Amino acid sequence: GENVEQHPSTLSVQEGDSAVIKCTYSDSASNYFPWYKQELGKRPQLIIDIRSNVGEKKDQRIAVTLNKTAKHFSLHITETQPEDSAVYFCAANRRRALTFGSGTRLQVQP
Amino acid sequence: DGGITQSPKYLFRKEGQNVTLSCEQNLNHDAMYWYRQDPGQGLRLIYYSQIVNDFQKGDIAEGYSVSREKKESFPLTVTSAQKNPTAFYLCATTTPRGTGELFFGEGSRLTVL
Numbered sequence: 001g002e003n004v005e006q007h008p009s010t011l012s013v014q015e016g017d018s019a020v021i022k023c024t025y026s027d028s029a030s031n032y033f034p035w036y037k038q039e040l041g042k043r044p045q046l047i048i049d050i051r052s053n054v055g056e057k058k059d060q061r062i063a064v065t066l067n068k069t070a071k072h073f074s075l076h077i078t079e080t081q082p083e084d085s086a087v088y089f090c091a092a093n094r095r096r097a098l099t100f101g102s103g104t105r106l107q108v109q110p
Numbered sequence: 111d112g113g114i115t116q117s118p119k120y121l122f123r124k125e126g127q128n129v130t131l132s133c134e135q136n137l138n139h140d141a142m143y144w145y146r147q148d149p150g151q152g153l154r155l156i157y158y159s160q161i162v163n164d165f166q167k168g169d170i171a172e173g174y175s176v177s178r179e180k181k182e183s184f185p186l187t188v189t190s191a192q193k194n195p196t197a198f199y200l201c202a203t204t205t206p207r208g209t210g211e212l213f214f215g216e217g218s219r220l221t222v223l
Contacts, residue, residue: 004152006152009150034210034211042216043200043214043215043216043217044153044200044212044214046211049210049211089152089153093210096141097143097155097158098212099169100145100152100153102150102151102152103150103151103152
Protein backbone atom coordinates (compact mmCIF):
# COMPACT_ATOMS: atom_id res chain seq x y z
CA GLY A 1 0.00 0.00 0.00
CA GLU A 2 0.88 3.66 -0.12
CA ASN A 3 3.26 5.07 2.49
CA VAL A 4 3.68 8.81 2.90
CA GLU A 5 6.51 10.25 4.96
CA GLN A 6 6.56 13.91 5.98
CA HIS A 7 9.36 16.12 7.34
CA PRO A 8 9.99 18.01 9.50
CA SER A 9 7.58 17.20 12.31
CA THR A 10 7.95 20.73 13.71
CA LEU A 11 9.07 23.94 12.06
CA SER A 12 9.55 27.35 13.61
CA VAL A 13 10.15 30.42 11.43
CA GLN A 14 10.16 34.18 11.87
CA GLU A 15 7.30 36.15 10.41
CA GLY A 16 8.12 37.04 6.82
CA ASP A 17 10.43 34.08 6.28
CA SER A 18 9.67 31.12 4.03
CA ALA A 19 8.68 27.64 5.19
CA VAL A 20 9.18 24.38 3.33
CA ILE A 21 7.62 21.02 4.18
CA LYS A 22 8.60 17.87 2.32
CA CYS A 23 6.86 14.56 1.67
CA THR A 24 7.78 11.34 -0.06
CA TYR A 25 5.43 8.64 -1.27
CA SER A 26 5.93 5.02 -2.23
CA ASP A 27 3.22 4.10 -4.75
CA SER A 28 4.16 5.13 -8.27
CA ALA A 29 0.48 4.84 -9.24
CA SER A 30 -0.43 7.81 -7.01
CA ASN A 31 -1.43 10.79 -9.11
CA TYR A 32 -3.04 13.27 -6.73
CA PHE A 33 -1.22 15.10 -3.91
CA PRO A 34 -3.18 17.50 -1.68
CA TRP A 35 -2.04 19.56 1.29
CA TYR A 36 -4.29 20.21 4.27
CA LYS A 37 -4.07 22.77 7.06
CA GLN A 38 -5.49 21.96 10.47
CA GLU A 39 -5.88 24.55 13.20
CA LEU A 40 -6.15 23.44 16.81
CA GLY A 41 -9.37 21.53 17.46
CA LYS A 42 -10.63 22.09 13.93
CA ARG A 43 -11.08 19.90 10.89
CA PRO A 44 -8.39 19.72 8.19
CA GLN A 45 -9.01 21.99 5.24
CA LEU A 46 -7.54 21.74 1.76
CA ILE A 47 -5.14 24.57 0.93
CA ILE A 48 -3.61 23.42 -2.34
CA ASP A 49 -3.28 20.27 -4.42
CA ILE A 50 -1.36 19.05 -7.44
CA ARG A 51 -1.81 16.29 -9.95
CA SER A 52 0.93 14.21 -11.48
CA ASN A 53 0.68 15.85 -14.89
CA VAL A 54 2.18 19.12 -13.59
CA GLY A 55 5.38 19.90 -11.72
CA GLU A 56 4.40 23.04 -9.84
CA LYS A 57 1.33 24.95 -8.78
CA LYS A 58 1.01 28.32 -7.06
CA ASP A 59 -1.75 30.07 -5.18
CA GLN A 60 -0.68 33.46 -3.82
CA ARG A 61 1.86 32.76 -1.04
CA ILE A 62 1.55 28.99 -1.29
CA ALA A 63 3.16 26.70 -3.85
CA VAL A 64 3.55 22.98 -4.26
CA THR A 65 6.19 21.19 -6.33
CA LEU A 66 6.15 17.58 -7.45
CA ASN A 67 9.03 15.36 -8.57
CA LYS A 68 7.48 12.14 -9.89
CA THR A 69 10.80 10.49 -10.60
CA ALA A 70 11.99 10.91 -7.04
CA LYS A 71 8.47 10.45 -5.62
CA HIS A 72 8.51 13.55 -3.51
CA PHE A 73 6.51 16.72 -3.27
CA SER A 74 6.90 19.87 -1.21
CA LEU A 75 4.84 22.72 0.18
CA HIS A 76 6.34 26.20 0.09
CA ILE A 77 4.89 29.10 2.05
CA THR A 78 6.44 32.51 1.44
CA GLU A 79 6.15 35.66 3.54
CA THR A 80 4.80 33.67 6.47
CA GLN A 81 2.31 35.31 8.82
CA PRO A 82 1.23 34.35 12.36
CA GLU A 83 -2.07 33.04 10.99
CA ASP A 84 -0.11 30.43 9.03
CA SER A 85 0.63 28.72 12.35
CA ALA A 86 -1.09 25.33 12.25
CA VAL A 87 -0.45 21.66 11.50
CA TYR A 88 0.03 20.85 7.83
CA PHE A 89 -0.57 17.41 6.32
CA CYS A 90 0.45 16.09 2.94
CA ALA A 91 -1.38 13.19 1.33
CA ALA A 92 -1.29 10.93 -1.69
CA ASN A 93 -4.08 8.95 -3.24
CA ARG A 94 -4.15 5.17 -3.15
CA ARG A 95 -6.98 3.45 -4.97
CA ARG A 96 -9.95 5.60 -3.95
CA ALA A 97 -8.73 6.98 -0.63
CA LEU A 98 -6.01 9.33 0.63
CA THR A 99 -3.02 8.30 2.71
CA PHE A 100 -1.74 11.10 4.94
CA GLY A 101 1.67 12.03 6.25
CA SER A 102 2.20 12.41 9.99
CA GLY A 103 1.96 16.20 9.93
CA THR A 104 4.18 19.25 10.44
CA ARG A 105 3.48 21.73 13.20
CA LEU A 106 4.41 25.16 11.84
CA GLN A 107 4.93 27.99 14.29
CA VAL A 108 5.38 31.49 12.89
CA GLN A 109 7.01 33.78 15.42
CA PRO A 110 5.88 37.42 15.22
CA ASP B 111 -22.37 23.76 8.01
CA GLY B 112 -20.53 22.56 4.93
CA GLY B 113 -22.93 19.68 4.13
CA ILE B 114 -21.35 17.01 6.35
CA THR B 115 -22.41 16.65 9.98
CA GLN B 116 -20.85 14.52 12.68
CA SER B 117 -22.34 13.80 16.08
CA PRO B 118 -21.75 13.79 18.90
CA LYS B 119 -18.88 16.25 19.09
CA TYR B 120 -17.66 14.79 22.38
CA LEU B 121 -18.32 11.32 23.71
CA PHE B 122 -17.23 9.45 26.79
CA ARG B 123 -17.38 5.71 27.06
CA LYS B 124 -16.53 3.10 29.62
CA GLU B 125 -14.24 0.26 28.69
CA GLY B 126 -16.12 -2.66 27.20
CA GLN B 127 -18.90 -0.58 25.69
CA ASN B 128 -19.64 -0.16 22.01
CA VAL B 129 -20.30 3.34 20.75
CA THR B 130 -21.62 4.59 17.40
CA LEU B 131 -20.51 7.86 15.79
CA SER B 132 -22.88 9.46 13.32
CA CYS B 133 -21.93 10.98 9.96
CA GLU B 134 -24.53 12.51 7.65
CA GLN B 135 -24.03 14.39 4.38
CA ASN B 136 -26.50 16.27 2.22
CA LEU B 137 -24.21 16.71 -0.76
CA ASN B 138 -25.53 13.66 -2.63
CA HIS B 139 -21.97 12.27 -2.81
CA ASP B 140 -21.29 8.60 -3.28
CA ALA B 141 -17.97 8.32 -1.44
CA MET B 142 -17.62 8.61 2.33
CA TYR B 143 -14.64 7.96 4.62
CA TRP B 144 -13.74 7.53 8.27
CA TYR B 145 -10.33 8.58 9.57
CA ARG B 146 -8.81 8.41 13.02
CA GLN B 147 -6.43 11.07 14.35
CA ASP B 148 -4.23 10.65 17.42
CA PRO B 149 -2.29 13.53 19.02
CA GLY B 150 0.78 14.41 17.00
CA GLN B 151 -0.07 11.94 14.29
CA GLY B 152 -1.57 11.99 10.86
CA LEU B 153 -4.94 10.75 9.78
CA ARG B 154 -5.32 7.00 9.41
CA LEU B 155 -8.04 5.44 7.28
CA ILE B 156 -10.49 3.17 9.08
CA TYR B 157 -13.17 2.41 6.46
CA TYR B 158 -14.49 3.92 3.28
CA SER B 159 -17.52 3.45 1.09
CA GLN B 160 -17.88 4.26 -2.58
CA ILE B 161 -21.52 3.33 -2.90
CA VAL B 162 -24.55 2.33 -0.88
CA ASN B 163 -24.39 -1.17 0.63
CA ASP B 164 -20.67 -1.46 -0.07
CA PHE B 165 -17.63 -0.51 2.01
CA GLN B 166 -13.93 -1.33 2.23
CA LYS B 167 -11.50 -1.73 5.10
CA GLY B 168 -8.81 0.86 5.46
CA ASP B 169 -5.47 0.54 7.23
CA ILE B 170 -6.79 0.23 10.80
CA ALA B 171 -10.23 -1.42 10.52
CA GLU B 172 -9.77 -3.86 13.40
CA GLY B 173 -12.20 -3.13 16.24
CA TYR B 174 -14.45 -0.96 14.08
CA SER B 175 -17.55 -1.60 11.99
CA VAL B 176 -19.58 0.49 9.55
CA SER B 177 -22.76 0.35 7.52
CA ARG B 178 -23.94 2.21 4.43
CA GLU B 179 -27.66 1.60 4.16
CA LYS B 180 -28.38 5.10 2.87
CA LYS B 181 -26.33 7.36 0.61
CA GLU B 182 -26.35 10.20 3.09
CA SER B 183 -25.33 8.21 6.17
CA PHE B 184 -22.14 6.34 7.12
CA PRO B 185 -22.11 5.54 10.87
CA LEU B 186 -19.00 4.15 12.56
CA THR B 187 -19.22 1.77 15.51
CA VAL B 188 -16.24 1.56 17.83
CA THR B 189 -16.48 -1.86 19.40
CA SER B 190 -15.07 -3.18 22.65
CA ALA B 191 -12.51 -5.04 20.53
CA GLN B 192 -10.75 -1.74 19.74
CA LYS B 193 -7.93 -1.72 22.28
CA ASN B 194 -7.16 1.98 22.28
CA PRO B 195 -10.23 3.85 21.07
CA THR B 196 -9.53 7.27 22.58
CA ALA B 197 -9.01 9.52 19.54
CA PHE B 198 -10.42 12.21 17.30
CA TYR B 199 -12.61 10.69 14.55
CA LEU B 200 -13.15 12.47 11.27
CA CYS B 201 -15.72 11.64 8.63
CA ALA B 202 -15.22 12.93 5.10
CA THR B 203 -16.70 12.96 1.66
CA THR B 204 -15.48 14.20 -1.68
CA THR B 205 -16.07 17.85 -2.55
CA PRO B 206 -18.65 18.80 -5.19
CA ARG B 207 -15.95 18.76 -7.87
CA GLY B 208 -15.41 15.09 -7.08
CA THR B 209 -11.79 15.31 -8.15
CA GLY B 210 -10.27 13.52 -5.20
CA GLU B 211 -10.02 16.12 -2.46
CA LEU B 212 -11.80 15.42 0.81
CA PHE B 213 -14.14 17.63 2.76
CA PHE B 214 -14.21 16.80 6.45
CA GLY B 215 -16.85 16.99 9.10
CA GLU B 216 -16.03 18.77 12.36
CA GLY B 217 -15.03 15.53 14.05
CA SER B 218 -16.03 13.53 17.10
CA ARG B 219 -13.70 13.26 20.08
CA LEU B 220 -14.07 9.93 21.86
CA THR B 221 -12.61 9.41 25.32
CA VAL B 222 -12.61 6.04 27.03
CA LEU B 223 -12.69 6.28 30.79
